[in-house]
Amino acid sequence: MNRFAFYPGCVSKGSCPELYESVEQVMDLLDIEVEELTDVGCSGAGVLTTEVSDPINARTLAKAEQMGLALMTICSTCQGVIGAAALRLQDPEYRAFINKEYLAAEGLEYKGTTEVKHFLWVLVEDVGLDELKALVRRPLEGMGFSPFYGCYLRRPADVVGRRERRTYIEKITEVLGGTVVNISGKGKCCGFPSLTINEPNALAMTAKHTGEAKDNGADAMVTPCPLCHLELDGEQTQAAAAARRTIEMPILHLPQMVGLALGLDPKGLGLGRHFVSTAKIVAQLEPVEAAVSAT
């Protein structure tokens, strides 16, 4: 049994409810138990100045610390921003400043011990690839997935930690029976941070990555970041139009891909809620029973 303090982030509770629903179902099957933090704030997403986001994130880290649990995120950006704050808060002087100026008023203190882990890392490092493999009830055979990490799960190196974390999506895809379809932009920006600031830039990035996945023959892309999902899925039609081509590349949330392989119902995993149709993916799935009896 793995236990975590759970930080679902804003988007899984807002525009990507299918992420929240799918991760909950998958965590059940994987014996991951979580206590959701409901009274904490947005990480700031790299938009807010660290002068205000560090206190907000220190408060989140302190709450997880009080529970004696590591903090689990399901968004690359939440992970990167809270992870970077946690790293800065390793500095005793800075931590003392934040504690005194911000957290003390609420009777909180952060001691600097909370580990911050994305669900992707939990899958490999806590659940384990062997355990995951043993639970597969519908191998994703014959299906090609292009990984798309979200910047903050790739860089900066000191926040991400172990280097091999940069290849976890590929490892998981293989364990689930799928084929990895590599794309050069898998660690690049999806475009979302620029969507409301410089839209042409954002759309060009989206067209480039989804187009590359299509050209390389992927059936879908898979991402552990709901912001990448909002962009690659939600903006794909506009991006394709701007790039004067058709793309129609389904984008799966990481727990959706895992859930499909574990035999969960595509509808329950929210595959019908995407902008780009996932019907072709669903049609390729074998019935769970058949898959089970075949093994």
Added chain:
Amino acid sequence: MELTLNVRRGGTRRSADDSHQAYHVDVEPETSVFEALVKVREEQDGTLAFRGNCGVGFCGDCTMLVNGRQEVVCLMPVGKAQKDDEIKIDPIPYAPTVKDVMYDAKRFIWDKVNSFSPGVVFNGVEQVTEEELSPVRRAMRCTMCGICDQGCTVIDVNLDFKGPAALNKVFRYVFDPRDGRAKERVVEAGETNGVWDCVHCWEASDHCPFDIDPTHRIMELRDRSVRLGVKSGTGNRQAARHYNAFERSVEHHGWLDERNVAIQSYGGLIRGGLKMMPTGLAALRRGKANLLPHRKRPGASAIKALFARYREVTRTER
């Protein structure tokens, strides 16, 4: 060791099947790629064009693609660069090519640097501590080699983005305690294609060979800009609207209401609402969104208090 340098030849027009000319040289493995090219130019072919000056990694001028990777070639020994005794050399892709592997340095970097006000404008502060100056010194070590551009996800789609090196130059002045033009500088840096167009993908920091950590410098420049009350240039108010909408959402609800932030960023309910309408309707149809605005979360008042405190703390420090 005996080596073959396959160097791209040709003029300004680039194509996927650019022709390469093979030059054979006999050099020590520790000879730099730059020195090997100089040897070729001096002994075999005086028409070969490439950039490079200092030869010791200081000027950043001799940047080119070595087997597909951008390098400062005076720091790259041929022994390390070679693959089966061959080295393929191409011009950098993020600037117009002048000839062979010579790039247009003006368009590549100097026009961008020169679009910002130069020089420290003395503010009367005569004594500064080493501690205050150390981030400035670090930024000043930038060689303008532009290797950071290789990773930059924005340059990749828009060559007009000022890029990490030029923005790092702005950082160098804004954080100099002797400079009195910080506010004007962050306005300049905040125009379209400037500091707010950075998508903080951290690629530049990953690529910079001189430990400038340019993405951090850009983010610190943004933080300082917010501290100075500047959230965009004068020509792209949308960046400021986006920041303010984001801040309002988190301050009042504890969380981000991404749909509302998008609407506000595009210029309020009428303009933004219309722009977001097609996406919004599609989202509604798919059960991705509902019409209710985000509710306040438990903890919202505590987050609001943190914002109030942040305003106090930064006011007293200003």
